[in-house]
Amino acid sequence: MPFDKLEFFQNFNSFNITDIIEDYKGKKLEELFENQRIISNGLGELLEISWKCDTTSCNFNLKKTKRNVLTNLKTVYYIGHYKENYLYNRGISSLYDLLTHLKYSKFAKKIINQVKKKDFRALSQNKYLYDIDTSFCFLINDFLFIDIETLGIYDSPIIIVGIGFYHNKKYRIIQYFARGLEEEIAICEQLRKNIFPKFKCFISYNGKSFDIPYLANRFLYYFDENPMISEENTPYKDINTKYGHIDLYHNVVRQYKGQFKNYQLTTIEQNLLNWKRNNELPSNLVGLCYKKYLKDPHRYIGLIKECIDHNYYDLISLPLIFSKLLE
Numbered sequence: 001m002p003f004d005k006l007e008f009f010q011n012f013n014s015f016n017i018t019d020i021i022e023d024y025k026g027k028k029l030e031e032l033f034e035n036q037r038i039i040s041n042g043l044g045e046l047l048e049i050s051w052k053c054d055t056t057s058c059n060f061n062l063k064k065t066k067r068n069v070l071t072n073l074k075t076v077y078y079i080g081h082y083k084e085n086y087l088y089n090r091g092i093s094s095l096y097d098l099l100t101h102l103k104y105s106k107f108a109k110k111i112i113n114q115v116k117k118k119d120f121r122a123l124s125q126n127k128y129l130y131d132i133d134t135s136f137c138f139l140i141n142d143f144l145f146i147d148i149e150t151l152g153i154y155d156s157p158i159i160i161v162g163i164g165f166y167h168n169k170k171y172r173i174i175q176y177f178a179r180g181l182e183e184e185i186a187i188c189e190q191l192r193k194n195i196f197p198k199f200k201c202f203i204s205y206n207g208k209s210f211d212i213p214y215l216a217n218r219f220l221y222y223f224d225e226n227p228m229i230s231e232e233n234t235p236y237k238d239i240n241t242k243y244g245h246i247d248l249y250h251n252v253v254r255q256y257k258g259q260f261k262n263y264q265l266t267t268i269e270q271n272l273l274n275w276k277r278n279n280e281l282p283s284n285l286v287g288l289c290y291k292k293y294l295k296d297p298h299r300y301i302g303l304i305k306e307c308i309d310h311n312y313y314d315l316i317s318l319p320l321i322f323s324k325l326l327e
Contacts, residue, residue, distance in 0.1 A: 017303065024302030029179075032305050041193065044186035047177040049308065053164075056171035056319055058140050061326040066136035069115055070094050074128040076107040120201070120244045130254070131246045132325060137201075138244060140166045144199035145322075147314040148211045149307060151287045157184045158218055159290050162311040163195060164318060173315045175308060180294070185222050192219060192227040201244030203318055205265050208247040213238045248321050255325060269317050272324055277317075279309040286310060 029047065030036060036049045069075065071094050073084040092098060098108035114122045118137035123129055145164035151157045161176045176187045204211050216226045216238035228240040252272070253263050260271050265283075270276050281289070289303035297304075 020302040020306060021300060022302075024305055025299055027301050029177075029301070029304070032301070033308070039190070041186055041189050043189040044183055046183045046186040046190065047179055049175040049177065051173040051175075051312065053171040053173060053316065056316065057323065058166050058169050058171065058319075060135070060140060060319075060323055062136045062138075062140075064326055065133050066115065069123065069129060069133050069136075070096070070112070072128060072133075073098070075111050075126050076104050078107075079104065121241075124244070130251060131244070132251045134244055135246060135326065140169075142200035142244075143203050144195070144201065144243075145203045145315055145318040146207060146211060147204065147311060147318070148214060149283075149286045149290075149311050150214065151181075151290060155217060155221070156287065157181050158187060158214070159184070159286070160307060160311045161187055161191065161215075162315045164315040165199065171319060173312060175311055175315075177304075177308060184218070188215075188218055188222050191215070192223070196227055196243070199243070201246065202240070203246045203248065203322055205314070205318060205321070206247065206249040208245060208250070212240050212245065216240070246322070248318065248325065251325050252321065265314060265317060268321060273317065273320050277313040279306060279313050281306040281310045283310065 024032065033049045035051060036047060038045050039048050073079050073087055073092070073095065074081065076095065076098060079087070087098075092101075095108045095112050098104045099112075101108070111123075111126070113119075115136075120134040120137040123134050123137070124131060143165065147162045148158050149160035149162075151159055157178070159178045159181075162173065163175075164171060164173045166172070176190060178184050178187055202212065212228065216228060219226050219228075220236060220238065225235055226237060226239075228242050229235055229237055230241045233241045249263065252268055256272065260267055266277065286307045289300070289307050292300040293304045
């Protein structure tokens with residue numbers, strides 16, 4: 001058996017692909033997803049699949065994060081854990097209480113002004129604040145939940161980009177699927193021209209380490225520019241400095257340290273959200289499924305359905321985890 005086939009079947013282990021292949025063999029994507037359309041943006045075509053998720057609430061407790069910042073005395077220069085506890089015991093419970101303090105008033109006023117201006121960039125630079133602490137700087141409509149699927153690691157093409165956002169208090173999911181590798185550039189163009197400019201903050205699961213740098217590299221590959229870099233920054237950096245970014249993975253690890261066997265997204269869904277997705281395709285098999293599909297779309301269309309479903313459930317869980325962290 002050739003190596004790629006051996007790798008494919010060994011990775012599936014107990015995951016049964018036979019029924020999936022046979023159940024959907026010969027079908028077309030338009031039969032599997034009714035809520036789709038082909039869109040063109042000047043650099044090619046791509047498949048867009050959209051969903052309305054009325055059951056996903058938008059009741060995020062964003063005000064809590066503002067209170068967290070204002071009561072975090074360590075955000076002020078020269079105040080560490082010991083000094084903060086000392087000040088708490090003296091009746092100083094917020095940055096406003098420090099405005100009359102001779103030593104700390106100048107620095108406390110600076111942080112308070114950043115909070116009033118909702119200056120997420122400045123607040124993000126404070127080593128005693130986490131990215132989730134800047135949530136109050138944004139409106140619900142500013143958040144872009146994002147998750148990508150790739151053909152592999154290290155400069156492989158992106159094959160699916162899933163985004164979630166709130167419109168009129170309703171959660172919507174849109175997935176962009178590359179029916180062939182030549183459609184990746186159209187997906188990148190769709191993101192940089194038509195999607196990213198509408199939002200102010202990414203929300204992801206391990207996106208700071210993977211999704212956003214990966215997207216940046218693909219932007220640089222196709223367009224020689226990274227649209228997520230502010231004008232004052234070096235244009236060829238594979239990072240994001242223009243948008244806020246709340247990475248749920250790091251917040252879950254910090255808040256629930258040692259409570260779970262691992263912090264994979266499916267583990268967190270089961271243990272933190274108490275639900276199990278219908279789709280059981282492991283994320284590391286998405287690229288292998290796509291390769292099989294490219295070789296024989298007629299036979300392996302069911303595997304692509306699994307890949308798209310996998311990405312869909314990733315997008316469903318992100319706002320639920322975000323809400324849980326804000327409780």
